[in-house]
Amino acid sequence: MSTKLHTKSYSNNDRLFFLLNPNEDIAENDPVRVVDAVVESLDLREFKKLYRERGRCPYHPKMMLKIILYAYMNNIYSCRKIERQVQRDLHYIWxxxxxxxxxxxxxxxxxxxxxxxxxxxxxxxxxLSERGFITLDVEYVDGTKIESKANKYTFVWRKTAEKNRAKLKEKIRVLLQQIDEVIAQDKAAETEAVEFTPETLTSLIGExxxxLASEP
Structure with a gap:
């Protein structure tokens, strides 16, 4: 005798309208608020010199700076990946x-x-490092420290201050080089987008x- 499965109703095609307010879902002590507050305090008037007076109205430089800095500090360097985060992640949306x-x-x-x-x-x-918010560590895999040209520094949001300022600045310099390499790889990997049609979806579902039918 089979047991009937009872679930809550579900349909992602319902035409419901709702207001998204990410601010309510982000904790007051979340690191993203630190980045937001720091950038808000900056004087970016010099940035305006880099923009043309004519043409399409650009995005606000503070907003662009915030999402890039927050991405970097969460070990995301690819512009394509940052774009996806802005579309999907609550913190970037905020x-x-x-x-x-x-x-x-x-x-x-x-x-x-x-x-x-x-x-x-x-x-x-x-x-942030001096205040104990973050540390910049060498990545470890199975307890083994990576020692190579591709040495990858990663941010860790924790209360561990870097004692040697000069050493930390060198780590940041290496990390910025890595970011440049990721951006270069991003551009080199540009290909034509795959066309996703209803026919493609039907074919994928059929396959x-x-x-699944061939598996027990």
């Missing part, structure tokens, strides 16, 4: 105020103010059903 810059726009902004971003990024990391 920082961007639900704006959705694409990876081309993010990359263009980064290239336009690269020197300024790197300088602000360095100072923010030094400040999946056949594959």
């Amino acid at each position: 920082l961007a105020a639900q704006e959705r810059p694409d990876f081309v726009t993010i990359n263009r902004f980064r290239n336009r103010v690269k020197k300024e971003i790197n300088n602000i990024f360095t100072q923010v990391v030094l400040l 999946l059903k056949d594959a």
Whole structure:
């Protein structure tokens, strides 16, 4: 005798309208609020010199700076990945105020103010590290320290201060080089988008059903 499965109703096609308020779901002590507050305190008037007076109205530089800094400090360096985070992750949606810059726009902004971003990024990391918010560690795999040209430093949000300021600045310099390499790989990997049509979806579902049917 089979047991009837009772579940809550579910349909993601219901035409429901709701207001998204990420601010209510982000803890008061969440690191994203630190990044937000730090960037809000910056004077970015010099950034305006890098923009043209004519043409399409650009995204606000503070918003762009926030999502890039927060991505870097969560070990996300690819502009494509930052674009996905802005579309899917609550913290980035909050920082961007639900704006959705694409990876081309993010990359263009980064290239336009690269020197300024790197300088602000360095100072923010030094400040947060000295206050004990973060540490910048070498990545460990199975207890083995990675020693190679691809040595990857990762941010850890924890209360561990870096004692040697010069050593930390060198780590940041290496990390910024890694970010440049990721951006270069991002551009090199650009390919035509795969067309996703109803026919493609039907074919995929059919193949999946056949594959599942052949398994016990």
